[in-house]
Amino acid sequence: MSQDSLDNLNNRLKQFAQARDWEQFHSPKNLTMAMIAECAELVEHFQWMTEEQSMNLSADKHQQVAMEMADILIYLIRCAERLDIDLVDAAERKIAINEARYPAEKVRGDARRADEYD
Amino acid sequence: MSQDSLDNLNNRLKQFAQARDWEQFHSPKNLTMAMIAECAELVEHFQWMTEEQSMNLSADKHQQVAMEMADILIYLIRCAERLDIDLVDAAERKIAINEARYPAEKVRGDARRADEYD
Amino acid sequence: MSQDSLDNLNNRLKQFAQARDWEQFHSPKNLTMAMIAECAELVEHFQWMTEEQSMNLSADKHQQVAMEMADILIYLIRCAERLDIDLVDAAERKIAINEARYPAEKVRGDARRADEYD
């Protein structure tokens, strides 16, 4: 039976933190700070690029970007573990909410935020 | 045969964006901005809490936090799709790098950043 | 007649950008990305600290933190210049709004957000 990839990562990250006695630092408050710091490192790669350039990264830049995205996923998984949140279940519920909030026929081609619609 | 949860989410999100003709807005540059905006909404929940309080959320707050984390995962998956990045593979490679950079016996109980070690 | 410190910084930053032909990159969209990236570098200094530790920085850390805060102010001034926004006037108006939203006698010692009050 295959095991889910997120579960595998979660277990490995939990062991990593425990082996280093780092769980004492991993409060949800602190983990969200670490997560947004990693997210900003991702943003930084794109800040002076055009949108077009952001879709056509060099091999080297692509590699760096992949590692920043990995960091975000890592802290997201850690934070979910500490709060006992099932990320996949939460994402499925949020997608269902978005499907109801943004009916395809109403918002097609329009990126305004939901609260800007009447 | 079971299919991986991240793959399932990715497919569903891709269809969601295509049905709304929103892929035109989903450049990696734009998606990283959306991702960090969601990440900040998560941070906002914790900004005036103590670390202790952040570990003991009310049921209502827990639910809101789960939805913010879902948003981050959603944009992370969308951004990875647009850049053709395998998130799980990237995370596994990054964890291996971290295991080498932070040997357990050297950093136990110490949260300083790698570049602050001599 | 004394001239205002923010005006002086604004003029110097404008000349800095023009001398390097960097105004082409300084769209408000891009400048907000640069600003949040700098803000995250500030957050990163504090992510594993206790609140107590964050109030008692070493001289070296204090210096680094001051430079990160300088970066945020620099991008804030640049962004305001590009959008023709008077930062001081905006701040004064926002403080007046906050004074009305959060009457001292109602919110004393309570950090909940305005929209959480009934």
Added chain:
Amino acid sequence: MSQDSLDNLNNRLKQFAQARDWEQFHSPKNLTMAMIAECAELVEHFQWMTEEQSMNLSADKHQQVAMEMADILIYLIRCAERLDIDLVDAAERKIAINEARYPAEKVRGDARRADEYD
């Protein structure tokens, strides 16, 4: 004799926090979280805009953006006050560093980060 606008804002914000007994929440750690949350609200306004659109805001959007920038300045001033950092002095020192790191004749029209130059 005129008094500096940042000093005026700092005094007013300090009184605002003290009158509400909010200084107990205003550790530098917490204030950086609040600051990045406000910064993300600014980013959110621009995430689906083109760069061109970000330079041509409607009157209503311009007003909202000014209020988000005010929030960032407010938390920046609060954080500097708590850490006893002179923002203007820090910005002047940082600009001098940038002038040395990015000589105009070397970087003209090129937005790569300093560490990407050889």
